[in-house]
Amino acid sequence: MGTTESSIVDSARARPGLLLVVLLGGLLLVDLAAKLAGLSLGPLGGSVSVDRLGSNLWNGVIIGLVVGLAGIGLSMTYSILSFANFSHGDLLSTGAFTGWGVAFLIAGFGDIPVRTLLSVRDAGSASAGDIGAHIVSTPIAILVGLLAAFAITAVVALALDRAFYKPMRDRDGISILIASIGAALIVRYVIQFVYGSDRRGVTASVDASNLAFGPLGLSVNAHELTIVVAAAGLMLAMHFMLQRTKLGTAMRAMADNKDLALVTGIPAERVVTATWIIGGGLAGASGYLYVLLRGTIQFDFGWLLLLLIFAAVILGGIGSVYGAIAGGLVIGIVFTTSTIWIPSDFNEAAAFAVMITMLLLRPEGLFGGVSTA
Amino acid sequence: MSDDSARPSETEAPESATAAVIDAARRSDLGLILGTLLAVYLVAALLTFTDGLNSVVGLMRTLTFLGLVYALAALALNLQWGYAGLFNIGVAGFMALGVYTMGIVVRSPDPAFGPPGFGLPLPVGILAGMLVAAVVGLLAALPALRLKADYLAIVTLGISEIIRLFLQSSAFDTYLRDTLGVGTGGGSGMGMPRNPVRELFLVDGQANTPTALGDFAFGTFGESGLGISNTILIDWAYIAVLAGVVIAFFVLLERLGRSPFGRTLKAIREDELVADSLGKNVDLIKIKVFVIGCALMGLAGILWFGSQGNVSPTPQFMPVLTFYVFIAVIIGGSGSNAGAVLGGIVFATVLFEGPRRVGASLRDVIDAETPPSFADAVATLDPTAFLAFATDNIAPLQFVFLGLILVFIMHRRPDGILGDRIETAAAVDLSERPSGGETDE
Numbered sequence: 001m002g003t004t005e006s007s008i009v010d011s012a013r014a015r016p017g018l019l020l021v022v023l024l025g026g027l028l029l030v031d032l033a034a035k036l037a038g039l040s041l042g043p044l045g046g047s048v049s050v051d052r053l054g055s056n057l058w059n060g061v062i063i064g065l066v067v068g069l070a071g072i073g074l075s076m077t078y079s080i081l082s083f084a085n086f087s088h089g090d091l092l093s094t095g096a097f098t099g100w101g102v103a104f105l106i107a108g109f110g111d112i113p114v115r116t117l118l119s120v121r122d123a124g125s126a127s128a129g130d131i132g133a134h135i136v137s138t139p140i141a142i143l144v145g146l147l148a149a150f151a152i153t154a155v156v157a158l159a160l161d162r163a164f165y166k167p168m169r170d171r172d173g174i175s176i177l178i179a180s181i182g183a184a185l186i187v188r189y190v191i192q193f194v195y196g197s198d199r200r201g202v203t204a205s206v207d208a209s210n211l212a213f214g215p216l217g218l219s220v221n222a223h224e225l226t227i228v229v230a231a232a233g234l235m236l237a238m239h240f241m242l243q244r245t246k247l248g249t250a251m252r253a254m255a256d257n258k259d260l261a262l263v264t265g266i267p268a269e270r271v272v273t274a275t276w277i278i279g280g281g282l283a284g285a286s287g288y289l290y291v292l293l294r295g296t297i298q299f300d301f302g303w304l305l306l307l308l309i310f311a312a313v314i315l316g317g318i319g320s321v322y323g324a325i326a327g328g329l330v331i332g333i334v335f336t337t338s339t340i341w342i343p344s345d346f347n348e349a350a351a352f353a354v355m356i357t358m359l360l361l362r363p364e365g366l367f368g369g370v371s372t373a
Numbered sequence: 374m375s376d377d378s379a380r381p382s383e384t385e386a387p388e389s390a391t392a393a394v395i396d397a398a399r400r401s402d403l404g405l406i407l408g409t410l411l412a413v414y415l416v417a418a419l420l421t422f423t424d425g426l427n428s429v430v431g432l433m434r435t436l437t438f439l440g441l442v443y444a445l446a447a448l449a450l451n452l453q454w455g456y457a458g459l460f461n462i463g464v465a466g467f468m469a470l471g472v473y474t475m476g477i478v479v480r481s482p483d484p485a486f487g488p489p490g491f492g493l494p495l496p497v498g499i500l501a502g503m504l505v506a507a508v509v510g511l512l513a514a515l516p517a518l519r520l521k522a523d524y525l526a527i528v529t530l531g532i533s534e535i536i537r538l539f540l541q542s543s544a545f546d547t548y549l550r551d552t553l554g555v556g557t558g559g560g561s562g563m564g565m566p567r568n569p570v571r572e573l574f575l576v577d578g579q580a581n582t583p584t585a586l587g588d589f590a591f592g593t594f595g596e597s598g599l600g601i602s603n604t605i606l607i608d609w610a611y612i613a614v615l616a617g618v619v620i621a622f623f624v625l626l627e628r629l630g631r632s633p634f635g636r637t638l639k640a641i642r643e644d645e646l647v648a649d650s651l652g653k654n655v656d657l658i659k660i661k662v663f664v665i666g667c668a669l670m671g672l673a674g675i676l677w678f679g680s681q682g683n684v685s686p687t688p689q690f691m692p693v694l695t696f697y698v699f700i701a702v703i704i705g706g707s708g709s710n711a712g713a714v715l716g717g718i719v720f721a722t723v724l725f726e727g728p729r730r731v732g733a734s735l736r737d738v739i740d741a742e743t744p745p746s747f748a749d750a751v752a753t754l755d756p757t758a759f760l761a762f763a764t765d766n767i768a769p770l771q772f773v774f775l776g777l778i779l780v781f782i783m784h785r786r787p788d789g790i791l792g793d794r795i796e797t798a799a800a801v802d803l804s805e806r807p808s809g810g811e812t813d814e
Contacts, residue, residue, distance in 0.1 A: 017516075084523045115748035123748035164780050174460060174522050175783055178703065181696055182779030189772035194747045197769075307534060310527050345542035352531040359524055360516045 017361045032340065048340055054218050056340065060333035062224050062293060064312075065231035067305070068328020069286035071312040072238060072321050073157075073279025079255040079319030080275050081169075083176035087160065087184035088283055089306030093299060094156050094187060095284020096291045097195050099149025100133075100202055106141035107133040120297060122196040132204040135226045135292075146230060146288055153284020154277040160187070161276045184303065192299040199298040202291055227289045234285060235325055238278070242321060247274055255319045308335070308348070311355035317365025326366060330354070402711030409715060410440070413722045420730055430601050432730070434608050436722045441615040442677040443725075444717030447701040448622050448710060449669035455708035456630065456638045457662040458645075460522045463513075464670055465694040466533025467506045469686065471671025472565075472678045473540060475502035477555045479566040488546065488556030488563045495566060502675050503668040509536075510667025514660045530692060540686035562685025565678070570611040574603075611680060618676060619714065622669070626710050638662060642708070697725070700775060703782055706789025716789065724775055732767030739764060 034040070035048040074088045097120055104117040108131040116124030117131065135142050164183050168176050203223065242248035250271050253261040262268055290305070291297045312331045316323025331351050338350035358365065414433055421428040446464060453459040479498035480490025493501075509532075517528045539545050543559035550556045557563060574587035580603070583591055587603075590610075594601050629635050640648040641655055649655045678684045697720065704724075705716025741761040744750040750762035763770060782789065 084527065115746075115752050119746060119748040123746035123752075164784075167784055171783075171787075174526075175787060177523060177526065178699070179780050179783040181699070182776040182783065185696070185772050185776030185779070189769040189776070192769040193766060193773070196746055307527075307531060311531075314524075314527065343542065343544035345544050346538060349535045349538045352535050356528050356531050359520060359528055363520060363524060 015361070017357075021357060021361065028341070035340070051218075053337070053340070056336045057333060058218055058220070058224075060336035061329060062227055062332070063335055064329035064332020065228060065235075065325075066286050066290045066293065066328075067308055067312050067332055068325040069231050069234060069289070070283050070305070070309045071316070071324035071328050072235075073281075073283045074309055075313045075316070075318055075321060075324040076251070076255070076275050076279045078313065080251065080258075080272060081165070081176070082258075083173040083180065084310070086177060086180045086306065087187055088279075089302040089304070089309065090184050090187040090191070091153050091157055091280055091283035092287030092290065092302030092305060093191050094287070094302075095149035095153035095281075096287035096297055096302070097191055097299075098152040099145045099284065099288035100291060100297065102148035103133055103138075103141045103145025104131055106144055107131055107138040119195055120202065121200050122198075128201040129204050133202065134204045134206045135222050136206045137204070142226070142292070146285055149284040149288035150281040153287070154281035156187070157276045157280020157283070158273065161272070188300055188303055195299060197299055199296055201295060202297050203295045223292050223295075227293055230285070230289060234282060238282070238321060241278070247271070251275060307355075308351055311351050314355050314363075315358050315365060317367040320365065320367040323365055323367035330366075402715075406711065406715050406718065409718055410437075413440075413718070416727075417730075420734060426599060427601050427605065430609075431605050434605050434612065436726055437612050438608065438615070439721035439726060440718035441612065441619050442673065442717075443698065443701045443721040444619050444714040445615070445622060445673040445676060446670065446698045447705065447713040447717040447720075448619070448626055449666050449673055450698050450702050451705075451707060451710060451713040452626055452629075452669065453663055453666035454702060455713070456635070456642060457659055458522070458642045459518070459659060459663055459666075460526045461529045461663070461666070462526050462692070462695050462699070463529030463531075463533035463536075464698050465690045465692055466529075466536035467510060467667045467670040468674025468678065468694070469533075469536055469540060469684075469690040470506045470509055471502035471674035472684055473502075473557060473563075474505040474671070475499055475675045475679055476563050476565055476684065477557070478502070480555075480563065482554065484550075484556075486564075488558040489550070490555050495569060498566070499672070499675055503671045506671025506674075507664050507668035510664045511660065514663040518656060518659050518663065530695075533690075533692060533695065537686045537690050540690070558685075560685065560687065562683055562689075564683050565681065568611060568680055570614055571607050573610065574607050615676060618672075623710055623714060630710065634658070700724070700779055702789075703779065704789055709789070712789055724778060725771075728767055728771040728774060732764045732771075736761065736764040736767075 032048070032053075036050060036053065038047045070088070070092055073091070074085060077083070077085045077088070100120045101118045104120060105114065108117050108126070112126045112131060113124050116122075116126050121128065121131070132138060133141055133145075160183050164179055165176060168179060206222075242252060250261070250266045251274065253264070253266055254268065254271050258268075261271075287302055290301070294301075308331055309328075312327035313324050314327070315330055316325070316327030331354065334354050335347050335351050338347045342350060413436055417432045417436055418429050421432050446468065450461065450464055453461050475495075475498040477488075477490045478493050478501045479495050480486075480488065480492070482489050482492045513529065513532050517525055520528065540557050541560050546557045546559040572584075574584060574590060576582040576584055590606055591603055593599070594606055630639070637648065637653050637658055640651075640653065641658060645655055678689060701716040701720040702713055703716070704719055705712030705714070739757060739761045741755075741757045743761045743765045744753060744758050747762065750759045753759070
């Protein structure tokens with residue numbers, strides 16, 4: 001027993017920052033328990049209902065799944081091409097606008113002018129209710145839209161790679177990072193030029209789409225359920241691709257040790273192409289799902305989400321797909337549950353603070369050292 | 374400024390007279406900067422001369438102001454990135470810290486006029502703004518400088534967003550009012566203290582009570598003289614102050630660059646490991662540079678946004694502002710102070726204001742109604758209507774253009790326009806071989 005204790009003391013001495021974070025986390029947990037029990041211990045405690053905590057957690061999981069899905073692509077390009085891709089957020093917007101254009105086309109074809117549908121209500125005067133896109137009333141449109149978001153964004157990501165990043169393969173990470181800022185500006189403002197700059201509603205409201213879960217007091221709506229199913233499905237597909245296929249093995253090898261992978265004869269460019277297709281496609285799909293969750297769309301929403309996605313990827317450890325998913329969930333839950341302690345103005349700041357703390361204390365991330373691609 | 378003149382590649386005979394002029398201008402940084410400014414003025418005059426002298430001078434004022442403030446911010450960033458290789462993409466946050474602190478310190482304590490402040494004199498406010506930016510820079514630098522460059526980038530971007538979210542928050546505003554008795558104004562922002570330059574010309578800044586100097590200036594150039602509006606004249610006086618600050622910044626940074634400290638900096642930029650092995654305290658020097666750079670960014674924020682009447686966290690201090698400053702530094706070539714000034718001027722005039730002005734002028738020429746949306750413009754199948762839509766929506770196209778420029782520079786000229794003039798780390802010019810020395814054989 002003595003040895004364990006002294007080793008804990010030693011490691012606490014060596015990592016004072018870590019100790020501080022553990023203490024703070026413990027304090028918050030005690031405080032949360034006190035709040036749930038309705039006790040007041042000096043500055044701690046107060047009251048938070050179980051229902052509120054439950055719905056915070058549930059919302060956090062949903063946002064976390066979307067962010068984690070987007071993070072997979074960012075993490076893969078980060079580890080395989082060794083640069084932080086600042087245009088990744090705008091791939092989310094690309095997927096959302098093109099995917100919803102297709103979903104609208106199917107949902108409202110015949111009744112509403114095609115230009116209104118394809119431009120996601122930028123042209124014309126039809127309201128979101130007129131088009132009536134909703135998973136309950138038009139499930140096929142929503143699903144085809146998701147597939148279109150994946151496919152079109154994959155093509156866009158690949159085109160960006162060929163035009164901007166391929167000529168810079170052998171350059172240092174910072175140069176490519178700067179070029180990716182340029183690419184981000186191009187994508188974002190082409191979207192604004194084509195789809196307009198105003199925020200607008202997308203999904204229609206349908207009665208009886210809320211499914212209540214009695215004991216937890218949770219109210220889950222059909223869109224949230226769609227997001228969970230779609231995101232989990234895509235993540236599972238990703239898992240089997242990485243573990244069971246030759247391409248997946250090659251990707252993991254490239255992410256783990258690029259030189260070694262090249263020496264063993266892995267076709268680097270083909271793996272890079274696959275990375276952009278999968279990473280870009282998942283980004284597009286997650287942007288589409290994010291709009292399904294929020295119900296509104298705006299040309300720069302992906303860019304505004306980018307830092308949260310970075311936070312998820314860094315938290316999980318760059319290069320790890322599973323880390324990105326786990327990081328996304330943590331960031332999502334921090335994002336929603338932090339409102340128990342701080343005003344909701346700061347929930348984004350709390351997520352960034354978690355990311356910065358992680359970078360300072362453990363830059364390799366939660367799953368660091370375990371390169372699973 | 375002419376210590377590169379002896380470089381062998383530039384002593385070759387130029388091919389033509391124009392080439393000779395360009396060559397001479399290239400050799401002198403000052404000549405290049407003034408030449409660029411003249412060219413910008415010429416284009417501005419051509420664009421507006423039909424509207425009279427007042428609009429010509431007015432446009433020149435806008436362009437010069439933007440050019441100078443971008444030059445200022447680019448110089449500060451160049452110190453961090455160009456000299457020490459610190460990839461700080463939180464510029465917008467540090468500028469916001471500077472200008473907000475200045476505003477809070479100087480604003481009147483009376484809450485009747487918006488968010489209350491401490492009511493201290495302006496110089497105290499400016500110093501406090503720089504100090505707060507420096508202190509936050511220090512807090513960020515202490516742990517973050519150990520990180521890889523791209524991690525530092527993400528951390529600084531995160532810090533800049535956290536700063537913006539705090540300034541945006543009404544809860545933070547209320548908290549400050551309850552504890553310190555001052556406020557930020559939250560999302561609606563705060564008004565800035567009166568510009569002292571204005572008071573040189575107008576008693577108490579009131580439009581109809583000119584001082585003696587104001588009487589003279591308005592009488593000679595103003596409505597009763599050359600017909601230039603008083604506001605534009607006062608703005609030009611402020612621009613003169615700004616130009617003075619840019620020159621002072623430039624001289625300070627040039628001297629810093631040539632001091633032993635600056636040589637160490639350049640050594641760190643070229644090869645950190647070597648500098649470390651030679652016994653230089655790399656971490657300490659990096660922290661110093663980061664803190665100085667942040668203080669200068671705070672000052673740049675004060676001089677830029679503090680003169681604009683009102684500041685608000687969104688959209689003024691969105692991360693895109695940081696990228697503008699980065700583009701300015703990249704155009705000029707990181708590591709060159711003259712390049713940073715030139716990059717600031719070129720970015721602000723040619724890339725930032727230029728497309729808007731040209732687009733507006735083109736729009737006036739096109740005789741067609743603007744379609745309400747892109748889809749409608751395409752649906753008309755009429756190139757004129759499409760052009761009308763494009764020129765009316767020049768703002769997004771301008772950003773696309775900026776992005777293309779950025780990618781193009783990274784592909785073709787990663788060292789920027791002036792980047793080939795890398796300042797040597799050595800105190801003496803190593804390319805100049807002593808003549809008449811011994812030979813090896």
